[in-house]
Amino acid sequence: MTMRRIVVVGNGIAGLTACDSLRSAGFDGELTIVGAERHHPYSRPALSKALLHSVDGTSVNGKGDDALQAHVLPAPTHEAEELLGVSATGLDVEARRVLLDGGGGLPYDGLVIASGSRAKRLADGQGAAGPHQDDSPREFTLRTIEDAILLRERLASRPSVIVIGGGPLGMEVASGCLHVGCEVTLVSDAKPLSRQLGGHLASLFTAAAVRRGLRVVGGGKARLAGHGAGARVVLADGTELEADLVVTAVGDEPNIGWLAGSNLLTEGSLRVDSRGRLRPEIVAAGDVAFFPTRRGVQRVPLWTSAIDQAKVAAAGLLQGDAAPEFNFQPYFWTEGFGLSLKSVGFTPVEGAPDYCEPGREDGSVLLRWDNPDGYGTAAAVNYRIPIPKLRRLADAGPAALRPVSPARV
């Protein structure tokens, strides 16, 4: 059927990219984007990096007040009608209507679901055993620009901080808090970053973190416990910790509440096909979606993953089976404790790298692993390298780094 009206739910980078891609592909019908946040899309990765590694207007690299702007992206050019500060509350798949809060609905021929995810809260998981509403320590999480600004404000008085969660976000938050002069304890039930990156890269980051004064505490699952002005955290092994402020970074949950009753969910999750489709007229992209990868059906809640998924979904919506299938190529980066990492290929990687090339500066290194599945993963630590080159290193091995030598006579 011809698509005359397309509705996009979610105004993050996936929703934005979907709108851009639909327009680039020639869609000139009615385009409407519904977004719960009142802002145009901004860069979430910047929230835990430049924005957090600065207080009082100065940032890591002396960029001054610019740090407060680090998340701002250029204004959209897709000329969609934008309903900002509006949430979709339901979906009628048969009638092809998105229901909106405050009543009313939007009819569509095509729908893009890009409602992203939200921070998991530790307190939610504690249920009745959790701290009481009134004496519960305030649990900070970091997902939105409002969260980031609030956290910055709290950090200005240099409180002691407990960060719960040893993933990339927890580590970036810990790095930011340390950077501005707080005393920081990181609680992680595994070695920080090991689940995401593997032991080798995790050790590099943990060593740098500890050198900069981070206190890392194991001890099993953490629980928040109420206590006056500050916060108390109790670990499974009985260890008790106290600080002025608790920030949790214990993962994210897809925003699929508005899809309950739509029949689009499989075992409670949104699973698209290799062209981003749930049905011929409904696609999904970004942090909200599970999609097929070489390592099985996964959710990959990362920036370039959201962008690439959105491009695939836009094509899948307009072209159906004629659209190209998604060949997901992971790209990941993180920074903190003076280290910057970029990696191409699936992680975590097991064991020590198979190839290692030191860079010109101290601590700068290029690494490659041969994975058991025959594919490579390449990582650059404090090493400036174009991503296409890093990709060649991952795919073809170290030979790809050398200039092609002229054929011998």
Place this chain on the structure above:
Amino acid sequence: MRIELDRPRCEGHGLCEEAAPQLMHLDDDGELVIDVPEVDGPDLDAARSAVRVCPVAALRLAAA
């Protein structure tokens, strides 16, 4: 339109190069070089995707 780079912001991710290899590249030192600053027609779409993909918003499209 003109592609402008805010050089101090650029962190050398090179995601922009992946989006628009015909318009820009990172040199061997990891510095971004804009090969085709003035863009129109089909290049404009590529330039827009490059600007969009940059997670630190170091690139901008300005009226030429």
